[in-house]
Amino acid sequence: MKKPLLVCSALALSISSVITPLTATAALPHTVNNQQLPSLAPMLEQVTPAVVSIAVEGKQVSTQRLPDSFRFFFGPDFPSEQVQERPFRGLGSGVIVDADKGYIVTNHHVIGGADKIIVQLHDGREITAELIGSDEMSDIALLKLSEIENLTEITLADSDKLRVGDFAVAIGNPFGLGQTVTSGIISALGRSGLNIENFENFIQTDAAINSGNSGGALVNLNGELVGINTAILGPNGGNVGIGFAIPVNMVKNLTEQILEYGEVKRGVLGVQGGELTSELAEAFGYETNHGAFINQVMPDSAAEKAGLKAGDIIVSVNGKQIRTFGELRAKIATLGAGKKATLGIVRDGKDQSVTVTLQEATLSKVKADNLHPAWPVPSLPTPQPMTA
Template sequence: MKTKILAVVASVALASSVAIAPATASIPFFGKSDETPTLAPMLEEVTPAVVNISVKGKREVRQRVPDMFRFFFGPNGPREQVQEQPFQGLGSGVIIDAEAGYVVTNNHVIDGASEILVTLKDGRQFDAKVIGTDDRSDIALLKIEDGEDLTDIEIGTSSDLRVGDFVVAIGNPFGLGQTVTSGIVSALDRSGLGIEEVENFIQTDAAINSGNSGGALVTLKGELIGINTAILGPNGGNIGIGFAIPSDMMKNLVAQLIEFGEVRRGVLGVRGNDLTHDIAKALKLDANQGAFIGEVIADSAAAKAGLKSGDVIIAVNGDTIRTFADLIARVGTIGAGKEMKITVLRDGKKRDFKVTLVADDTAVVAATLHPALAGVELAANDNDGVVITSIEEGSVAARYGLRKDDVIMAVNRTPVSSISELRQAFNDAGPVVALNLRRGNTELYLVLRGG
């Protein structure tokens, strides 16, 4: 069971120290030479930058109206009752800029919050406001209001990590209080987990539990190399498989949130898959990892730069690309209009290309496609239909019965896998449109009128 660390989970400051390994030569932080090895000096430097975030707000709760009561509302009575209920939650955050008061956390920690309170390690409390969020990667940027004497953390380079590197996770599991756990980097570039839309996680066996959301994953030098985000385990408990958003990815997203208040993704314009042994053998490539380009979209940034189908992307801006999901995550966080260097294998030789990413126009307001979809926002769903990312309460689309996270698979039986295909399908359709939807594990048809 994949369990995202939810907003009901807690803070991030540190307290206890944990022995890491008997091989003291690999641990650079000690007390005096005649004392037992300890991480305490590093933690004393880092902990003031890790904060507790408490939130309040209201969320919609949907309840099915029992059939026996529906007759009170007439033959067309509602099937669901929507109510707003107050909620409170705790989460973690990391101060990345003391002068500006910027705090990074997970989007799900502050999602829907109307009040955000940040508590520092020394007990001081400040109100915070949201600068910007990105639910596709689960990153949010806050700004502490009227903060003084703040301490930030040094941000490391996550692309330098290796499997086996020691790491320390900082958080407040189950509301117990400041807690530090330690472990190693278990794996890199984890994706396909279904936790977030954009995934390129660091996997660690450092104990991460409910309460660590938005907390810090640091190296033994005290450098931030990840934002703790999710766990894999029964009932939200730790089984040694935790995931963190890499710091390189976080930095790119935060830079856009600071500049624009939102993430403006760039698009490369290629389709493909992982480089497999069979593909490498067929193309006579001396490589065993990379992103194999199966198709270059016409007039895309990739096409204009000279990339071709059959190329294997092995690096972006000098950082190794191991899988196609790795490529998607890196490109998806760089930002529209940014230039990057892509290294490919072509005919057995390395070649470098400069690519300027174009704006991602896959997210659209659906009313531009069909008037019955007013109140809906859509986004491509990785070539697997088009997903409803948000829907306004009481909108035309909501009255038709559409819901957030519904995936549009076909229009009048014409399959769609992108916004452009959906737009064309609506253009070809008549005044009555039958949408084939996937909702959870079920499929259904919904008929729209008024096109």
């Protein structure tokens, strides 16, 4: 089983600042014209039944190399390694995305290696679930409940419409305590380079996320799903206000592929490049300061067939802004092989658009020496090239 990304740890809270008592004018009123105070409760009453707790059981296989002296005593045919199976149990969260079919989305690392999956619903019912398919590289899994009576599904938002500063609510089962709700804001969008997953385009939030929240819901104030909570960044594995969720648009693309093919068939452009840094933009006279800079184009790739060239800057995919090369890579990969995408590009200072039919990632691998000549980049500090 893949080690969970969210590590349970004890949290200690120290308060060293002086707390000044609130004045009467700063206190919240008990009532306003006999009306209830603003609350998330009405929205949560509709949403929380769609968020479930997941318990898994399985066997973890480990291999231990035995000392050479064992073969000396027991003969050359004695195995040099010993395989051990140890039972494990794990906890996580999930979200019902289709009540009629009993489909639940969670993280791959929640159910990876599990032989038995038990889902506890909001009303206390415990139902077994089977794994329809999962993708370790994007950390998404799709489950199906064995019983589908009286289920509540969540409404999906358009995560491309999120803005930094939007309010967000995280719902899950931290530390196995039971369903818990925390709130915060969207702190950042398009986070990548964290080495958590292979294809990263995270939503960052300061809503408290802890071990057991993995696979749970990140929703907006309308109660719509905007992301699947996945990981946190913290020195001791505890929450410090930096949590990450997989955007729901990405989740939707991945689960559709799992249902259609039984696996994820990633799309690929066939380009190599990196971030459009301010230094690069200034050197080439580009006015835009966001996007993915193309350094090389692979022969016979989807990018070459669409007319993309080294030196182009990809600034949007299907009308949605691209901030970084990592975001481009994740969006293209999760759209899927065979899908068409409209790319907004900047070439020679002019805005253009091209339509590309994505190839399957496994079919587009070429040796580095087969790449077309690279775009001449000035002597500037540039990041490690990436492919998309």
